[in-house]
Amino acid sequence: MNNVTRRGFLGLAGVAGAAGLSACAGTGTSATSDQGGDGTTLELWSNHPGNSKPVEQELIAAFQKANPGITVKLVDAGKNYEEVAQKFNGALVGGTLPDLVVVSDVTWFNFALNKQLTPLDELLTTAKIDTADYVDALYGDYLFDGGHFALPYSRSTPLFYYNKEIWSKAGLEDRGPKDWDEFKEWSEALKAAAGNGKFAMELPDGSNYLDWHFQNMAWGYGGGYSQEWTPTFSAEGTVKAGQYLQDLAKGGVVKFNATPEADFSAGLAGCILQSTGSLGGITKDAKFEVGTAFLPGEGNCPTGGAGLGIPANISDARKANAVKLAEFLTNAESTVTFTQATGYMPVRKSAVELQSEKDYLAKNPNAKTAIDQLPQTRSQDNVRVLLPGGGARIGKGLDQVAQGQDVATVFAGLDQESQQVFDNQIKSKL
CATH class of the missing domain: 3.40.190.10 (Periplasmic binding protein-like II)
Structure with a gap:
């Protein structure tokens, strides 16, 4: 893909992007931020990393079955991580914000720095979500100023x-x-x-x-x-x-x-x-x-790849259900389903103990290489x-x-x- 398609957002950021991000930080009005109502209808913005749209749809269907009061709309937000960030940046200026957005290793920090992503720790605690099962190196990549700003999702090396x-x-x-x-x-x-x-x-x-x-x-x-x-x-x-x-x-x-x-x-x-x-x-x-x-x-x-972040300027009701969706998409069973379909790494420690993952890795030793290499990684x-x-x-x-x-x-x-x-x-x- 050409420079504009793959790296256009980053190139713009080098000139004026950070200033733009800073300028639009916290400018969403309550009317704009609450478009989406009480959180029963969620939007997930994704570039479908690793051609993952079918498996994302499968996981969303499973989430909706487990949470019958919540509907999730999967939005094609760009061809790659940078295009998703560009779309999100545009929504921050004056548009409808998503409830959950894919943020990559090179895009999440500016949004966190400018207070445009929600620190997840309090939401995770309230929802009684145990983060100890996330692979430490992957979860730790989103730590800034005492908080975590994403959950690991399509993580790779x-x-x-x-x-x-x-x-x-x-x-x-x-x-x-x-x-x-x-x-x-x-x-x-x-x-x-x-x-x-x-x-x-x-x-x-x-x-x-x-x-x-x-x-x-x-x-x-x-x-x-x-x-x-x-x-x-x-x-x-x-x-x-x-x-x-x-x-x-x-x-x-x-x-x-x-x-x-x-x-x-x-x-x-x-x-x-x-x-x-x-x-x-x-x-x-x-x-x-x-x-x-x-x-x-x-x-x-x-390390590399992307996580799932929640915008800062949406209602508490939307955030509460968005964190449920983020946790579901990244739990042990879901990460096994996602990674077997794409080649990304399981983001949960317990995932490799599931029998379905053991059987898969036994038949696909190349997929095991990435998991075995994980202790050799560095931020x-x-x-x-x-x-x-x-x-x-x-x-x-x-x-x-x-x-x-x-x-x-x-x-x-x-x-x-x-x-x-x-x-x-x-x-x-x-």
Whole structure:
């Protein structure tokens, strides 16, 4: 998908989005906020992550059966997380707000910072919902200023997907690389095994979440995007990772593509990095045996995906039923149903103890890879997920690196730009 479609909201945020969010914070009138009545008719705004609309409809039907006094309308709110955020932002200015909205790893924070999402802790306590069963790392990703602003829903990590036929032809063991240095050692054999016009690896370009995956490389070489709020693009390890990425591109090892999973499934690349949420589609479309592995390195896998948030400026009655819906969509049984249909990760600890999940994982070991990798994950660096426009800004810089621009110069510019955004738009609100 193009830059406007996938990352348009983030690009706008880098220029004026945070100011717009701040300006519309708390401006909804009581008439606007209470459109939707007493909470017996709820709207869920979703982009249907992982082509999940059918399973979302299935879960909503089950919720309505269990709660006969409540009707839920599933709203197509955009093609991706950023479009949902853009629609929600528009409603905050002057429109009908949803009762529940999908908020991603890079969109929830600005809404929370500007008091446009409801802290859920009191609602959860009143509804007697035990949050201890949520996977700690996933629930903790939505913690800010002493409250949690979403429940984990379509949560993912990147996975290392590989074509077992090409792997075998290259004479490699049936596993992923231990680290990126080992992958470089493998790269020439993989290029030869893939064949003319094909690549050892494909990666998404900067408009399609290369910035999410590249964190793994940066962390693996001892760098990263930031320490807390201090940008660290110019750190030695981050620059080394950027040079590594550029060398892969110069050497014809990697191709950057808006939809690498499509080429991979067609047999045009030996491996890709892609979300766990792509597992279902890749498994269905690939005409070869697909392998999955942890990302290279230990403890260097970023979390990702989205949660469910409740707008701040709606009535208490709407909030009370919205939190019931959020909990139902993310309970153990529902998360098993959702994740088996999409490839996302179960968000409840108890989910993996359900017999239906045990049976599924036994038959689908690739799905188990993401669950096994979860202890190796870490929360993402602030300047990507918490700064307005962070992901789009980093993605643009990584595109420049891939195209051959000087790594140190590009990364120094990212340091400067990130610091300016923090100083101008975030610092005074913390």
